[in-house]
Amino acid sequence: MIQGMRPLVHPSIEDITVEGILHALSDPVRVAIYAELAASAGATICSNFLQVSDRSIPKSTLSQHFRALREAGLVRSERHGVEMRNVTRCKEIERRFPGLIAAILNAHSVQATGRAGDTRRKPAPRKTKAA
Amino acid sequence: MIQGMRPLVHPSIEDITVEGILHALSDPVRVAIYAELAASAGATICSNFLQVSDRSIPKSTLSQHFRALREAGLVRSERHGVEMRNVTRCKEIERRFPGLIAAILNAHSVQATGRAGDTRRKPAPRKTKAA
DNA sequence: TTCCATAGTTCGTATGTTACGAAGTACTGA
């Protein structure tokens, strides 16, 4: 037993910086993770992202990515038993930096799909499709 | 005389990535420079930024910062005699990633002033006039 | 022309940051 696990660090809303947010989301893996978190209703566990857009992410790397998102103030993480539940802090950030997260997520989707953007939440892709 | 100067690299609009933009603007010096460029009407030369928000920037570092902005697609640079004139590529980027630049600049100004934001262009922060 | 000043670039290197395997912690259930 060399050293235990350090406690989870969550900056308070006024300590969140634009630079911190931009840096955290300037990584393709992190922005993809964040986009999925933002699109999902409830909490999401880390291991859901061991595969991100056809790319396999090592566990230790994934852990660091979540730490980066957490310490930039983008997500809130809570240990529940053996797993870690993550939710975005979109609403708080929206109050401090209006439009920022929406614009970034929209730009990310424009780039991913190659088509013009749409800021609305996607409820559930292809569930109501005819046939 | 080891090697001449390489030509200026400007990505075409479809090669500009969100990650690239976010990374370029995740540096406090670069986002400050970019905010000033975006607020000013005409072209602005590099050496206007040897001082950025009470901080003195070495020439070589400043040159690298402008290269980063240029290669992320954020600014267009042109040599005119001995100086380099820079303009933002806001309008192009606005077409590809609507609202992105405005939201970042707004967030930057919220953070700088400590007050709620305003997306409109600032009239003219009269600093060092091109002497 | 030659010389000098100005404006910016490149290079070398020291310092920082990031990725990921190996080994560890923490919890749960058998």
Next chain:
DNA sequence: TCAGTACTTCGTAACATACGAACTATGGAA
């Protein structure tokens, strides 16, 4: 107690960045 799951931490190699020294490129005297 043991094993399995889900993550975290550590060590280190690879990559990125900052900045001084030396350079290029241009323009304007003399």
